[in-house]
Amino acid sequence: MNLLDENYSSKNENKTKNMMKIIIIFIVLIVIAIIGIVSYMMYLQGTTLKVVLNNQVNADVKNLLVFESDGTIYVPIRAISSYLGYNCYNGEYSNKSEDNSKCYIQCEGEIANFTLNSNKIYKLNLEANENNYTYLYMDKPVKAINGELYITTDGMQKAFNTTFAYDQNNNIITMNTTPFLISAYTNTILDYGYTKLSENFENDKAVVKNMLVVTDEKNYGVINPIDGTEILECKYDDIIYQESTGDFIVCSDDKYGIIGTDKKTKVNINYDSIELMDYDSGLYLVERNRKFGVIDLNGNTVIYTENDQIGVDISRFEENDLKTGYILVDSLIPVMRNEKWGLFDKKGNQIVNFEYDSLGYIANNNKEAINLLVIPDYNVIVACLNERYTLINASGEQPFKAFVDDIYMTVNGGEKSYKMTANDKTYDVEEYLDRLGVQNATNNTRNSSNTTQTNTVNNDTESNNQVNNESVEENNESQEENNQNNEEE
DSSP states (O other): OOHHHHHHHHHHHHHHHHHHHHHHHHHHHHHHHHHHHHHHHHHHHHHSOEEEETTEEOHHHHHHOEEOTTSOEEEEHHHHHGGGTOEEEEEETTEEOOOTTEEEEEOSSEEEEEEBTOOEEEEEETTSSOOOOEEEEOSSOBEEETTEEEEEHHHHHHHHTEEEEEETTTTEEEEEEHHHHHHHHHTHHHHTTOOEEOOOHHHHGGGGGTOEEEEOSSOEEEEOTTTOOEEEEEEESEEEEOTTTSOEEEEETTEEEEEOTTSOEEEEEEESEEEEEETTTTEEEEEETTEEEEEETTSOEEEEEEESEESOOGGGGGGGTOSOSSSBTTTEEEEEETTEEEEEETTSOEEEEEEESEESBOOOSOTTOBOBSEEGGGTEEEEEETTEEEEEETTSOOSSOOOBSEEEEEEETTEEEEEEEETTEEEEHHHHHHHTTOOOTTOOOOOOOOHHHHHHHHHHHHHHHHHHHHHHHHHHHHHHHHHHHHHHO
């Protein structure tokens, strides 16, 4: 081979080697790019939020969540309802309307009411034969976003009886509904030696707090569903979970008491019945030997158990939008003894004597009249004595001393107004209260457009004051005589 051939061959080999190097470098770059893309996709997948509802990934629920800059997460009440097993409606449950500043959710067991700018959730147990609501507080009030009502995830858990856990390290939100958890634990309790779960709806809600009310067909107890640890021994005739306080009302030998999750007895088991009256003040209605009283959360007596009735039946006053008949105008407890009504404050002080025949107005012949118990904007209660009516404020005083023929509500075009009749004339109660200087609880100033009418009712009622006051004085004297006779006996 000559020199020219050797040079040519050498050049071809170098060219081939260079080409191979380029190809290898190109392949390495492609592999690096692929690894980078895969790694980036894995990174994106790891950093993308995932929402798991009842063990199923749910992208629709994820898209409903609104993250605030402070870390608060909001959910739309109406949109989230269907995913959590509820229906949602505008207005209030007891006052149907299309008011979109309020809404309520409903399942088979209960309803929950929401109001814009309020952090209070009012709940009504649909399985109980009662009209009194319980309530819970959310961490933040209801807010509106694009015309829809939103609540925080704290509010969602409390209203929908749902768990919510956010694992920020793995960017996963886990949510479970009560029916899903109950179903998951139904067979588990058999392994712990119990027959079944309690069928009381209130007890179902304990599961979101990692507690199960169980029975062995004879007795009831409370366990931790994770490991079967006893929270309350299975030895009670009945147990009812108290969502507001987290305690349990327990029954043994037909007597009721209250025990906490720490197994400490808060109220001894010696009452015929116990019912939570007011969460804020921690008051319970108790019954013993067909007499009623009030105790606090520590079992201390607030009102002695010697009364015939405590609380008003608010089912008779549906248009009054009352949430409870146990506490009126935010501070007064109605109590009946010996067929007469009086009023106590939350501390147990009697501020109105047992002198009234009834509380509230029940419409009779007036077709436009609607039953009335309180006028909420003025925090006054309608009271009846000798078939005539007056008003009592939160201090137990009468804004006007006279008794009139009727005090009732009317509704026209969805607007409520309050009327009273005296001497065959009808007057606007709110205008009259404004005239007397009674403070409007909503701090709204009403236009007293008919000053003449108000002056007229002043004159009319003043002309009747003497007769009415004499009637009241006679009644008081009679009551004092009765009390004196009872004391002597």
